[in-house]
Amino acid sequence: MGEIVRFIPKSELERARLIREARAIYESIFPSADPVRERRESEDQSGTQS
Template sequence: MTGLPIYLEADMGQVIQFVSKSERERLRLIQEARAIYDSIFPPADPAGEPASGANARQSDRGNLA
């Protein structure tokens, strides 16, 4: 330990990526838009849980002509 604050200590193997201000703003706007969309149209299935095959097949039956 060098006695420096943790945010000033650098790990020589660490890669630091520059992210422009416009890119940060773009990501923030996308995140905000997703939150608004999800508040209006809540996802049918919880994130990370795939739909079961039986339920997916039943929902497709109504689309058959």
Template sequence: MGQVIQFIPRSERERIRLVREARAIYDSIFPPAAPLKEQPARALTIPAVGRASVLRTDEIPS
């Protein structure tokens, strides 16, 4: 109880999925310099027209 559920439109979810898929393809072609275990946690920044959405699992508003 007390949890807030945020509505995310289907188009936004699809855009996020496509960005993640593109990033996975890019990383498979051009691997990151350090293994994922050694890299610091980073935010997923998704550019949009006139704004940027930043998604972090540890900063979800409650």
């Protein structure tokens, strides 16, 4: 009891799949030199530091 089940529309699942595919293609064409460092830099710029 008390468990929440979220139903995800098929269109939302398809959208997420397409985004993942697009990111994978982009990354294969333009590989990042150091993904961890770049992620930290982008977080610093957006102001989401811990």
